[in-house]
Amino acid sequence: MKRTGLLYDERFLKHLTGANHPEVPERLTAIYDGIRTRGLLDHLQVFPAQSAPRMWIETVHDRDYVDRFETACQDGSRTFESPDNQMCAETFEVALLAVGGILDVADRIVAGEIDNAFCAVRPPGHHAEKAKAMGFCYFNNVAVAATYLQTQWLIERVAIIDFDVHHGNGTQAIFEDDPTVFYYSIHQHPSFAYPGTGRAFEDGVQRGVGYTCNTTVLPGQGDDFYREAVEKDLRPAMTRFRPQVIIVSTGFDAHADDDMADVALSTAGYVWMIEEIMKLADTFADGKLISVLEGGYCLERLPELAADHVQALLQI
Amino acid sequence: MFISKSMTSKVITTHPRATLLEARDLLKAHNIRHLPVLGDDGRLAGIITDRDIRSALPAAFYRDDCPPPEGADFTQVTVGDVMTPDPMAISPQDTIEDALLQIQKMRVGAFPVVDDDGFLKGIISVRDLLRAFINVLGIEEPGTLLGIVVEEKVGQLKKIVDAITEENISFGSILVSRHWEADKRAVFAYLLTNSVGRIKRKLKELGFKLLDPMEWAMDRLPRHE
Numbered sequence: 174m175k176r177t178g179l180l181y182d183e184r185f186l187k188h189l190t191g192a193n194h195p196e197v198p199e200r201l202t203a204i205y206d207g208i209r210t211r212g213l214l215d216h217l218q219v220f221p222a223q224s225a226p227r228m229w230i231e232t233v234h235d236r237d238y239v240d241r242f243e244t245a246c247q248d249g250s251r252t253f254e255s256p257d258n259q260m261c262a263e264t265f266e267v268a269l270l271a272v273g274g275i276l277d278v279a280d281r282i283v284a285g286e287i288d289n290a291f292c293a294v295r296p297p298g299h300h301a302e303k304a305k306a307m308g309f310c311y312f313n314n315v316a317v318a319a320t321y322l323q324t325q326w327l328i329e330r331v332a333i334i335d336f337d338v339h340h341g342n343g344t345q346a347i348f349e350d351d352p353t354v355f356y357y358s359i360h361q362h363p364s365f366a367y368p369g370t371g372r373a374f375e376d377g378v379q380r381g382v383g384y385t386c387n388t389t390v391l392p393g394q395g396d397d398f399y400r401e402a403v404e405k406d407l408r409p410a411m412t413r414f415r416p417q418v419i420i421v422s423t424g425f426d427a428h429a430d431d432d433m434a435d436v437a438l439s440t441a442g443y444v445w446m447i448e449e450i451m452k453l454a455d456t457f458a459d460g461k462l463i464s465v466l467e468g469g470y471c472l473e474r475l476p477e478l479a480a481d482h483v484q485a486l487l488q489i
Numbered sequence: 490m491f492i493s494k495s496m497t498s499k500v501i502t503t504h505p506r507a508t509l510l511e512a513r514d515l516l517k518a519h520n521i522r523h524l525p526v527l528g529d530d531g532r533l534a535g536i537i538t539d540r541d542i543r544s545a546l547p548a549a550f551y552r553d554d555c556p557p558p559e560g561a562d563f564t565q566v567t568v569g570d571v572m573t574p575d576p577m578a579i580s581p582q583d584t585i586e587d588a589l590l591q592i593q594k595m596r597v598g599a600f601p602v603v604d605d606d607g608f609l610k611g612i613i614s615v616r617d618l619l620r621a622f623i624n625v626l627g628i629e630e631p632g633t634l635l636g637i638v639v640e641e642k643v644g645q646l647k648k649i650v651d652a653i654t655e656e657n658i659s660f661g662s663i664l665v666s667r668h669w670e671a672d673k674r675a676v677f678a679y680l681l682t683n684s685v686g687r688i689k690r691k692l693k694e695l696g697f698k699l700l701d702p703m704e705w706a707m708d709r710l711p712r713h714e
Contacts (some may be wrong), residue, residue: 308683365702368631368685432686
């Protein structure tokens with residue numbers, strides 16, 4: 174059994190996206206209820222969030238951008254930069270809490286207090302670029318966490334493994350020229366899914382060539398394809414890179430029942446994915462793994478997917 | 490969309506008396522494949538391509554920057570000897586569509602763009618057309634492509650556009666294409682959003698069929714010969 178943390182905070186529910194938006198607070202309550210109903214809370218160390226100091230946000234995002242976001246919230250804007258990014262007056266504070274909570278979890282993992290953790294945060298982050306909000310994302314949570322691990326804890330090599338059904342264009346753009354952060358993403362083929370990046374030929378730029386890897390999944394493909402991709406792309410990449418910490422961008426929207434995209438990963442396929450990533454973490458990173466919620470919009474499926482995910486992290 | 494707006498205006502050119510080796514070096518230095526050749530009067534006299542030069546020079550010599558071997562007479566071959574004189578040209582007032590169709594028909598990689606007096610104004614290559622095509626599709630902006638099958642009758646597109654607009658979603662592009670069933674059309678809407686779950690459900694409720702991307706294949710279309 175692993176010592177597993179759960180980052181959850183009811184303040185994450187205060188980010189309201191308005192009518193008809195898929196990225197709703199109910200996603201998080203469904204996730205939390207799934208974990209609770211499964212009886213897993215007794216085994217978990219549950220941490221509330223704390224606000225991230227701006228200096229850590231600004232290791233990834235431009236100061237101007239952070240200011241614009243804060244001002245937009247204060248001024249009562251209902252969207253920020255893209256019509257997809259619907260928000261409310263609390264969104265800026267909630268976004269700071271999401272990042273801060275993850276950094277706290279990172280501290281605990283580095284200190285050896287816990288082995289791994291699931292961070293059930295909102296808003297999600299992997300589409301957010303250095304100076305651009307898009308795809309429901311404002312701060313790139315995993316990018317700030319990776320940079321924090323390197324800056325605060327002098328960890329040299331961090332891998333980000335992203336199995337949200339959409340490509341994490343923001344995470345890729347932030348680290349594409351950086352050979353110390355490996356970004357691996359498996360997502361629906363960009364010709365058929367948002368945001369249209371993450372093609373198989375995108376493998377990093379300049380010094381970062383070879384430290385970005387994208388596997389594209391065609392509509393309808395599922396478990397068998399993911400298994401092949403782990404064998405063919407992910408495991409060889411991690412064996413070469415030898416990450417010291419693995420951050421996972423966990424999106425539950427590749428599930429067959431999630432209608433945001435057309436990939437058909439099963440519930441069992443999701444368990445298999447995180448178990449494989451945990452094996453990589455055990456081999457290279459002394460088990461150190463931080464799973465951070467990205468997408469996943471099927472409220473009926475989220476409870477079981479999240480409970481399975483956390484149970485896999487606990488190894489019980 | 491006129492050629493004048495999509496062409497490359499700063500053209501690298503050569504002249505008929507330049508040697509092939511000079512032309513080779515120009516192509517290499519600028520990473521291009523076509524050199525318009527200007528006559529002494531400044532008008533377009535011909536065009537020379539990397540393939541023309543490759544065919545005229547020994548293969549190893551084309552690739553390497555090695556100095557010419559002594560007494561090798563092909564070093565004296567000029568652009569004027571090898572170029573295609575009076576090449577097909579296109580006018581700045583022609584359109585991208587003209588260029589697309591002509592390039593496909595003539596099987597060339599680029600057209601010099603020449604005004605009515607024969608002066609070179611630019612060059613339009615397959616690369617420029619690709620860029621224009623990427624712009625038309627809007628695929629460099631983040632978005633999601635939806636394929637929708639509709640009956641071929643008046644007013645279908647309006648219903649789709651209305652439904653999407655009601656969801657407050659912007660269009661990156663919208664294309665209507667033939668479908669392999671004669672009485673149907675395929676509509677490809679590139680939507681500038683991540684939120685497509687609701688609109689997909691709504692379109693289905695309106696009676697539209699969403700195209701399974703895995704079923705879509707251009708070679709299933711009836712060919713225009």
